[in-house]
Amino acid sequence: MNTGVIVIQREQIRETLLELFEAETGEAIPALTDDQNMAETLGLDSVDMVSLIMQLERHFKIRLSHEELAGALKVGQLLDLVEIKVNAPKDASAEEVQRKAA
Numbered sequence: 861m862n863t864g865v866i867v868i869q870r871e872q873i874r875e876t877l878l879e880l881f882e883a884e885t886g887e888a889i890p891a892l893t894d895d896q897n898m899a900e901t902l903g904l905d906s907v908d909m910v911s912l913i914m915q916l917e918r919h920f921k922i923r924l925s926h927e928e929l930a931g932a933l934k935v936g937q938l939l940d941l942v943e944i945k946v947n948a949p950k951d952a953s954a955e956e957v958q959r960k961a962a
Contacts, residue, residue, distance in 0.1 A: 868946045873939055882895075884908055894936025920946045922931045923928070 878892050885908065898904045904912065913924055922945040932938040 869941070870943050871937055871944050873920075873946070874935075875938070876919060877912075877916065877935070877942075880912055880919070884912055884915070892935045894934065894939065896935045897933055898935060898938070899933070916942060922946055 874892055878889060881892070881902070881904075882889055883905070889902070892902075896902055898909065913929065919925060920942060922942065924941065924945065928941055929938075932941050
């Protein structure tokens with residue numbers, strides 16, 4: 861039975877994040893691994909992060925709150941959050957999505 865729900869896979873999100881990161885920094889990155897720290901390992905400052913998050917939100921048509929992002933210091937944590945958000949039912953409350961991300 862086709863429910864019309866499109867599931868976006870984690871690797872698709874990773875590829876999009878990689879493309880956005882490279883466009884933001886102008887540097888080629890061979891790969892993004894879950895354990896990479898976005899500030900320390902990848903060198904993103906707060907301005908880069910804000911821009912990257914805004915682009916992710918626009919690309920995937922989602923909203924990420926400051927509270928949700930506070931715990932997303934590593935690539936894997938950000939991927940987890942975006943994956944949950946993009947695949948959440950459109951009628952899911954923000955509290956439900958946050959609970960799943962915790």
